[in-house]
Amino acid sequence: MEHVMTRTIPNTLSTPFKRYFLRWETFLLLVTVLVFFTNTQISPYFLDPWSLSDMTFNFSEKAIIALPMAMLIICREIDLSVASTIALSSVCMGLAAQAGFGIEVIFALSIIVGIGCGLFNGFIVTWFNIPSIVVTIGTMSLFRGITYVILGDTVISDYPPEFAFFGQGYVAWVISFEFTLFMILALVFYVLLHHTNFGRRTYAIGNNPVGALYSGIKVNKHKVVVFALVGAMSGLAAILLTSRLGSTRPGIAFAWELQIVTMVVLGGVSILGGSGTILGVVIAVFLMGLVTFGLGLINVPGIVMNVIIGAMLITVISIPAVLARFRERRRRSV
Amino acid sequence: MTNNGLLKHRESALALVIVVLILTVAAITPDFLSAKSLLGAFNDTSMLMILAMGQMLVILTRCIDLSVAANLALTGMVVAMINAAMPGVPIPLLIVLAMVMGSVLGAINGFFVWKVGVPAIVVTLGTMSIYRGVVFLLSDGAWVNSHQMSASFIDFPRNTLIGLPVMSWIALVVVAMLFFVTRHLRFGRDFYTAGGNPTAAFYTGINVGQVQFKAFVISGMLAGLCGYLWVSRYAVAYVDVASGFELQVVAACVIGGVSIMGGLGTVLGCVLGALFLGVINNALPVIGVSPFWQMAISGAVIIIAVIANAKAEKAPGRIILRRAVTGVADVNPTATVAAKS
Numbered sequence: 001m002e003h004v005m006t007r008t009i010p011n012t013l014s015t016p017f018k019r020y021f022l023r024w025e026t027f028l029l030l031v032t033v034l035v036f037f038t039n040t041q042i043s044p045y046f047l048d049p050w051s052l053s054d055m056t057f058n059f060s061e062k063a064i065i066a067l068p069m070a071m072l073i074i075c076r077e078i079d080l081s082v083a084s085t086i087a088l089s090s091v092c093m094g095l096a097a098q099a100g101f102g103i104e105v106i107f108a109l110s111i112i113v114g115i116g117c118g119l120f121n122g123f124i125v126t127w128f129n130i131p132s133i134v135v136t137i138g139t140m141s142l143f144r145g146i147t148y149v150i151l152g153d154t155v156i157s158d159y160p161p162e163f164a165f166f167g168q169g170y171v172a173w174v175i176s177f178e179f180t181l182f183m184i185l186a187l188v189f190y191v192l193l194h195h196t197n198f199g200r201r202t203y204a205i206g207n208n209p210v211g212a213l214y215s216g217i218k219v220n221k222h223k224v225v226v227f228a229l230v231g232a233m234s235g236l237a238a239i240l241l242t243s244r245l246g247s248t249r250p251g252i253a254f255a256w257e258l259q260i261v262t263m264v265v266l267g268g269v270s271i272l273g274g275s276g277t278i279l280g281v282v283i284a285v286f287l288m289g290l291v292t293f294g295l296g297l298i299n300v301p302g303i304v305m306n307v308i309i310g311a312m313l314i315t316v317i318s319i320p321a322v323l324a325r326f327r328e329r330r331r332r333s334v
Numbered sequence: 335m336t337n338n339g340l341l342k343h344r345e346s347a348l349a350l351v352i353v354v355l356i357l358t359v360a361a362i363t364p365d366f367l368s369a370k371s372l373l374g375a376f377n378d379t380s381m382l383m384i385l386a387m388g389q390m391l392v393i394l395t396r397c398i399d400l401s402v403a404a405n406l407a408l409t410g411m412v413v414a415m416i417n418a419a420m421p422g423v424p425i426p427l428l429i430v431l432a433m434v435m436g437s438v439l440g441a442i443n444g445f446f447v448w449k450v451g452v453p454a455i456v457v458t459l460g461t462m463s464i465y466r467g468v469v470f471l472l473s474d475g476a477w478v479n480s481h482q483m484s485a486s487f488i489d490f491p492r493n494t495l496i497g498l499p500v501m502s503w504i505a506l507v508v509v510a511m512l513f514f515v516t517r518h519l520r521f522g523r524d525f526y527t528a529g530g531n532p533t534a535a536f537y538t539g540i541n542v543g544q545v546q547f548k549a550f551v552i553s554g555m556l557a558g559l560c561g562y563l564w565v566s567r568y569a570v571a572y573v574d575v576a577s578g579f580e581l582q583v584v585a586a587c588v589i590g591g592v593s594i595m596g597g598l599g600t601v602l603g604c605v606l607g608a609l610f611l612g613v614i615n616n617a618l619p620v621i622g623v624s625p626f627w628q629m630a631i632s633g634a635v636i637i638i639a640v641i642a643n644a645k646a647e648k649a650p651g652r653i654i655l656r657r658a659v660t661g662v663a664d665v666n667p668t669a670t671v672a673a674k675s
Binding site: 124148313 | 398446450451452453455456457459460461462463464466467468470471475573581584585588594595624626627628629630631632633634636637640641644
């Protein structure tokens with residue numbers, strides 16, 4: 001979405017205290033610790049290692065997509081078709097499994113289909129200069145629609161037995177493969193966004209696309225690459241989810257895109273682009289995981305959790321806006 | 335707003351596509367061309383059209399309302415529950431109630447956009463989950479079925495008036511009102527100004543945030559109206575009513591040439607966009623295409639339509655004035671720099 005975006009230039013540089021303690025990430029971490037503590041109080045089963053391990057299965061797949069999605073939102077684009085990409089990748093895996101292909105082919109195919117979907121979005125957005133929210137609303141129907149065309153109302157569940165490892169396996173003791181993969185990818189994306197030229201360019205594009213273009217950054221090419229990254233991670237998430245469920249149906253991962261965008265925005269990534277960190281997104285992932293798990297422990301139904309997550313999203317985004325408003329008023333009255 | 339001739343041209347092109355589409359379907363199944371079947375398709379599209387009107391105003395002001403379907407489900411559930419509990423409440427009163435309630439839900443969105451300054455997509459993403467969840471909390475997941483509703487509650491949109499069902503009449507009235515308002519009233523033109531160039535609007539004395547608020551209230555009011563219409567037409571109210579319909583509504587606007595960048599779009603275009611989707615949805619089963627194709631086809635149509643529209647939207651005016659803080663009118667504009675040129 002194009003929004004009028006303005007930024008107030010501070011007249012003093014922020015002090016180290018402000019830099020470290022008044023950051024969004026610190027605030028999020030505080031809330032997360034609070035929720036963790038609350039969870040230990042409401043249920044005696046919460047602190048059990050296996051129960052904590054179960055919790056990681058609930059968010060790891062979405063979290064893996066949230067990482068590149070953060071980069072995409074930072075460079076002022078968005079991808080609402082991720083859940084449909086998961087469905088399409090999953091169907092392609094299912095067809096490959098039915099045809100008797102081995103696990104390597106199934107794995108590679110899912111990633112390739114994911115990248116293909118991402119490239120499709122990226123090319124349409126950049127070639128025709130169309131807002132990504134519109135394009136990906138379209139591809140969201142298109143990709144999901146193709147899975148309905150292929151599957152109808154049938155289910156594919158002929159996966160080879162060793163395929164179950166990706167979504168159900170453990171690396172060591174209670175540490176699941178999914179969670180390990182997420183932590184590794186979080187590190188990879190942290191380095192990519194915060195310690196490489198590629199990451200700096202992402203911020204540059206998000207802060208001022210025209211300026212970035214005139215500085216010699218290939219803005220369109222960069223965006224296509226980030227779209228492809230989102231696609232690739234959606235393909236990977238499709239492998240994990242399909243393996244965990246052991247089956248593919250056309251409604252798989254329905255409405256996940258909104259939860260993923262919520263994770264990213266909650267993590268402090270500005271929906272207007274240009275700012276946000278991977279650390280923030282990772283903390284937000286844990287926060288959402290803890291909230292939903294804690295609510296699950298006290299038997300709150302999923303749809304009511306959505307009410308709480310929706311309210312959390314709006315509240316948390318409103319706080320800095322309201323604070324800025326107060327600060328502005330105080331500054332002007334002096 | 336840039337080029338009136340071009341806009342007219344685009345709308346007539348879309349109208350032509352719809353006619354060709356109808357004729358193609360008629361070539362395969364001649365029955366489709368009957369007045370009864372075409373009016374049926376129009377009637378089926380009524381709610382999409384009404385919602386697209388509200389959505390258009392919101393998109394014109396550079397916002398988006400993803401909560402319309404959840405708003406519809408919530409107001410629909412409330413009127414259905416009132417009707418089930420108190421069958422004596424007259425239908426017009428229920429409709430007014432639905433519209434008031436829808437407006438309040440829309441005003442909540444508008445408040446956060448205007449007064450708090452949260453981007454519309456974030457607010458409506460949140461309220462979409464919240465409103466939908468509240469339907470569950472209210473109903474406890476139970477359905478309100480047709481046997482619990484009074485006969486007049488169910489019959490109202492079905493009654494025919496001069497050859498057309500009341501539902502179609504309501505859509506026509508809403509469209510006619512919006513057509514007049516957006517073309518001839520300052521109130522309506524403000525939506526275009528606020529979205530087309532917020533800076534200019536700000537300097538002209540238009541409160542952009544307030545205009546956005548109004549757009550959300552109208553969008554919510556129309557969603558409330560559709561809440562009653564939906565529940566009575568399908569004679570059932572449950573949590574997942576109209577789930578995912580918000581995307582169809584946005585799609586109808588986009589196909590009709592409403593620019594997601596704001597300030598560009600017409601009522602006629604939106605109506606044609608909605609009719610286009612409506613004709614496709616009605617035609618597919620008629621020509622024997624599996625309903626499983628419907629989603630893929632509407633997805634492809636959206637993409638093709640935005641590509642076709644993208645070319646027409648090029649060449650905006652040169653920006654001479656620096657962008658001011660438009661959503662937040664009491665901030666000194668000189669203290670800010672535009673982060674986006």
